[in-house]
Structure formats: C-alpha cells, structure tokens
Amino acid sequence: MTATLPHTVSRAFTESAADGYRLGGFEWRHPAPDATRAVVIINAATSVRCGYYARFADYLFSHGLDVMLFDYRGIGASRHGSLRGFEASWSDWGSLDFEALLKRAQREFPGQPTDVVGHSFGGCAAGLAASGQAIRHLVTVGAQFAHWRDYAPDQRWQMLAKWHAFMPLLTRLCGYFPGKRLGWLEDTPTGVVKDWSAFSTHYERLPSARHHTSLPFTSVNAKTLAISLSDDPFGTVAAIERLLSYFSASARTHLRIKPADIGETSVGHFAFFHSRFQKSLWPIALEWLLNGDLMPRAPGQVISNVL
Template sequence: MSDEAILSSTISGQPISIRCEDGVVLGGHLWRAARSAPVGSVIINPATGVLARYYHRYAQFLARRGFDVLTYDYRGIGQSRPQQLRGCHYRWREWGERDFEAVLQFMVKHRRDGPLMVVGHSIGGFLPGLAASAGMIDRMLTVGAQYAWWGEYAPRRRLRLFVKWHIVMPTMTAFYGYFPGRRLGWLEDLPRGVANEWSFRGRRFESSHPKGERKEVLRRMAAVTAPILAVAVCDDELGTVPAVRRTLDYYTGAQRTAVLLTPSDFGRDTIGHFGLFHDSHTAGFWTDTLSWLQEERNPWPASSVNSGG
C-alpha cells in the first residue's frame, strides 16, 4: 500500500479488555499501525472525566503514521464504569498505580517494535510516575499535565474555578455519592474518591497518600527516566506554566523540557485545556508531535520555557 493510501485509509480500533491486579476490568481500544513494522507504541492517558473516545481520532492519526496505539478509560469512567457508581471509592492514585500499570504491562506484552511512549493529557501526564513499571517507558509527551492544585489555576479564573471544583464539586459529591459531572455538563461523572482527591488536593500530590507511603510515591516518580516534552498553552486555565513545572519537578530522574505554545502559533484565537486534541489540529499540533514521537526532537525549540534532568 502506498503512503498516500495509508494516510487516507480508515483504521478502526480493536476493542480490548484489560484486567488490573485487583480484578477491575478496563475497557479500551488497540489501534494497530497501518504497516507491518510499526515505528513504536503509544499509550494515550486521558484527562480527568474525559472519555477515551475523545482521543480516538488522534489515535487513528498516529496509527496511520506507523504507531500501535492504545486508548482506554480509567476505572469509573466510560467503558470502565461499574454498574453502580454511587458510593464507589476509586481514587486518582489508583488510576496510576493500578490502571496505568495494567495498561503498561498489556502494551509491553503486545508491542511489536520500536520505543514505548506515553501521551498524557492533564492528570494523564502525571499518572505514569505512580506505576511500578514506569521505568519501561521510553518517551513521554504531556499536554497541560498537572494535578489541579487550585493555587496554580490561571489567576484571572482562579476564584471561579475554586468555587466550581472545590466547593460545588465536593458538595454535589457528598449528596449523590459520586460527582454528577455529566448532569451538570461539566465532564463525565466521577467516582467519589477521584472527585474528593481533586477537591481537597494540597500543594503536594503525595499529601493525599498515608504518611508511610509518601516516600515510595516520590521514589516511583523519580525512577522514571524517559525524556519528557511537556506542552503548556498560554490560555489553559488549569495547565498553567507553574502547574506544568510542578508536575515536571516530580520527575527528577528524567530529562525534562517544557514549551509554552500560544493559540496564534496555530492560527487560533483560543485553545484552552482541551483544544489540542480536536481534529482541527491535524495539520498543526498533531503533525508537530510526530517529531517528538518519531525522532525525540522538540518541534517547538523557540517556545521552550524550562528544562531539567
């Protein structure tokens, strides 16, 4: 098949189920590269309360360009939602320690060729460091990666966001036994534990863990050696530069580069926290990401704001 035919072909994701160590079953899709020898494997970690299907078009884009791609929903969300969400105590930390760990092991088992990479959106860029096997990751691309500490929300929106996520959300969660995000039109419904971790998160992520476990959390984050390219967008009210840097500060064992992009870089007026994964960015941001995923080359060197490691 010619390159032109591959790029115009329709690639469907194969439905998969992944069993976590504690017996929870996650739903997802595996998108096989449109060539016999893939250039690598990519796991896409969603943002909090965002269905995996939001990233399916980006997954298909990557599969057309030679990557095997895995998309999945965290426990409590979408295809991984239990029959009864009320009273479910799934937590953010389990999305990393159990869900991502199981997905990573699955991808290692089914990988064919090339490096193993992660594209993490929002909390999805922080969770890899909680997995025991995160040392198997070869490269990471994060977009707006942070864990929603209110003190680093964009100053112009901080009060509104504090009321929304740290007053309304815990109040609604206490009443319903889960957060009814879909009913409010804010995001997908969230398990009680996830919603409360977000609402009551302190300055330090590990503060939500028992004191005896906090050193292990930091050790796991530091054990990640995969180079990280962290993308921030100037009009992202959640993934601000300080919030993105805070996430990178946990990955002390990795070479870290942060870039700050603007809507005007892509001929837009706004992008925000979610816009870069919309398929209107196929010829722009999506194509740019191939430089990092294929060659470990930063496609936005002039936009670098910090680096480490």
C-alpha cells in the same frame, strides 16, 4: 467529553488490573510486528472518555505507530454499574489502571518501545505506575494535578468554587459526582473528587497518595515534552512546572504555546486534541514520539529544558 471512533482500524479490548478490575479500551495495531515501531498509550484527562482522543490516535497510527486508548475505572468502557460509593482515586487510575496498560504493551507488543501521551491528569498518571521505567518518550499536554493556587489568576476564584467547593459538596450528597448530568465531565468516583478538590501543593499529600511510602515518579526516565497553552486556566506555567519537578530522573522540556503562535485565537485546556489542530499542533507531539526532539521551527517558547 465523548467521541466516536473514526475508523474501523481500531478494535476494542479488555484488560484486567492487578486487583482484577476490568478495564476497557481500544487499540490501533499494524499487522506485522516491528521492533523499531513504538506503541503509544494515551492517558486521558480526568473523567474524559478515551474516545475523545480517537482522531489523534488515528493520526498517530497513520504515521506508523501502534496506539492504545483506555478508560480509567469508573469511566466509559471501564464503568461497571453505579458509581455510588465507588472509591476509585487518581492513584488507582495511575498505579493500577495505567500500570495494567504498560504491562499490556509489553505483552502484546513485545520488543517495541513504549511511548505515552498524557492529557491533564493523564500526564500525572504516567508517573504513578510501578513499570514507569518502560516509558521511552513522554508527551504531556496541560498536565498538572489541580492545585488551586496554580489556576489562572483571572479565573481562579470561579474555578475554586466550582471544583473545590461545589464538586465535593455534590459528591457527598450523591455518593459520586454526577458530572454527566451537569455537562461538565463524565460521572466521577468519590476518591477522584477527594484528590482533585484537596488543597495540597504536593501530590504525595493528596488523600489517595498518603498511604504510599513512595511514589514511582522518579523511576520514569523518559525523554519528556510538556506542552502547555497560554490560555489554559489549569495549565499555567506554575502548574506545569510543579508536576514536571516530580519527573526528576527524566530529561524534560516545557514548551509553552500561545494561540497566536499558530494563528488561532484560543486553544484552551481541551482543544489540542481536536482535529482542526492536526497540521499545527499534532506534528509537535508526533516528532517527539518518533525522535525525542522538538520539530524544526516548533511554535511557542521553551520555558525550561532540563537535560
């Protein structure tokens, strides 16, 4: 998934993680600082270039927010050479890469609240950073960590074969997953594939998480909105609720939307961030980021609401 940046208001930046790895990203910054204006970090889905979210970032900026996009290590602007043998994992993407962006937000936008939008794994990454207590508002879209039993029943076996059999097999042969050549994803590091294709119901039992004595999810006390789409085969109710349960210190709301609720026939796992949903779906996220509340007459059904 790639996209060109839509306007010249964004500028590229580099940021070093705690282990020295150089991350690349883009930011939308208003000229004058304002302690009442949030800076929003957008966490991408697994192996999706951050540019895919550029139009959504531009939308948030146009409504008065500062915004940062970044690529996880090994992806897009944060890829440095071959991925063969590169062992970066989901836990690295959260505990090192997203953590670096949280610290950047505090340094570059001092005094401003920090909000986060996390798509798919990006919602999980929001709970893996040691500085997660800095997050004020969190919006996730289709966020889960790919436990195969949570996949939509009518697609479960095909998805199991694709992501939990073929992907790890090809990764072992190539030393990384050549997703770009297949047109599925960006090329993906081995450690991420090991995490994704694992069969555990618990994040802490994934390969990259086993060496952690504890995970920082419970340090996040952000007001959290989990948005799921009923035609997303990854983001089923079980999958969304499984991840939400890790954010036990946060007030959290799960809003489930059917495409018909917004006059559409499909949205799926990726299309929330397409600009055609600027008027129907994006205001839901915007209202939560600005005020920590559901917009009036929000489409969909509240599945759970834990205060």
